Amino acid sequence: TSLITIACVLRSGGAYTSEDVLRLEDGVFKYLATGRFICLTDMDVPCKSIPLKEGWPGWWSKLELFSPAFDGDLLYFDLDTIITGDLSDMAGINRLTIMRDVYRPDGLQSSVMFIPQAEKRHVWETFTEAPEHYMAQYASGGDQAFLEPLWRGKAAIWQDVLPGQLVSWKVHCAQTGKAPEGARAIVFHGRPKPRDLN
Numbered sequence: 413t414s415l416i417t418i419a420c421v422l423r424s425g426g427a428y429t430s431e432d433v434l435r436l437e438d439g440v441f442k443y444l445a446t447g448r449f450i451c452l453t454d455m456d457v458p459c460k461s462i463p464l465k466e467g468w469p470g471w472w473s474k475l476e477l478f479s480p481a482f483d484g485d486l487l488y489f490d491l492d493t494i495i496t497g498d499l500s501d502m503a504g505i506n507r508l509t510i511m512r513d514v515y516r517p518d519g520l521q522s523s524v525m526f527i528p529q530a531e532k533r534h535v536w537e538t539f540t541e542a543p544e545h546y547m548a549q550y551a552s553g554g555d556q557a558f559l560e561p562l563w564r565g566k567a568a569i570w571q572d573v574l575p576g577q578l579v580s581w582k583v584h585c586a587q588t589g590k591a592p593e594g595a596r597a598i599v600f601h602g603r604p605k606p607r608d609l610n
Contacts, residue, residue: 415448416503419486422453423464423473427605430457432491435606439495443596444503447487452476471554472547477527478536486527490599493524494581494606497596501574502526509568510559511599514580520563522556523599524570524578535562 418440422433437449437459451457452473454464462482464473477488487503489495502524509526513519539546539558550557570578577596581604585591591598600606 415446417484417486418444418447418449418503419477419488420449420451420491421464421474421477421488422451422455422457422491423470424453424455426470428491430455432607433457433459436489436491436493436495439493440489440499443495443497444499447503452482466543468543468547472543474522474555475535475539475558477525478532478539480533480536482532483529485529486525488522488525488527489597490523490601492600492605494598494600495596496591496598497577497594499596501577502570502596505568505573507568508563508566509570509573510563511578512569512571513556514583514601518564520556520560520567521599521601522554522559523601524597535559538562 420433420436422428433451440449449459451459451461452464453461464476466476468475477486505526506528507526508528508531511521511524513521546558576592576594579585579592579595579598581598581600582602585598
């Protein structure tokens, strides 16, 4: 089998820095024996990187993950994800998988995704036909709101296929201050960010 690619996206002008990339990469390789780590970015980062080409603002840069220029299956993590356990189940899922939104049971959340090569083209062609239109239509929900109608009912859901492995800091950890037993990755959507909590 080919090496799984673990991907993240760092767009300049936002809240994240190369330190967040390094922390994610360290976490990934602490808990995953094989794989290659790639950052799509328009900044200098201390790891293997691929330049962002489209100039799409903010979270819309994540749609460059679907570019035909970027080959192979991907396990994608937002930069506000903390890795806390063995990632081999997530890296080996081998099918389109996304997170259920923690506040909207029928919604999707793009914090962590497994994106098979075969699923990229449809997303890329749809978005690049009218990027300005979609960025305006989904201005408040961003890339995950764009993906929702394309993937709802089609993508597997992390919380269903690997119960307990992917958790939300706000929903599952904030009250106790620690991750539940069995959690492999914690998503810090909104505030606080990992750096706010040491």
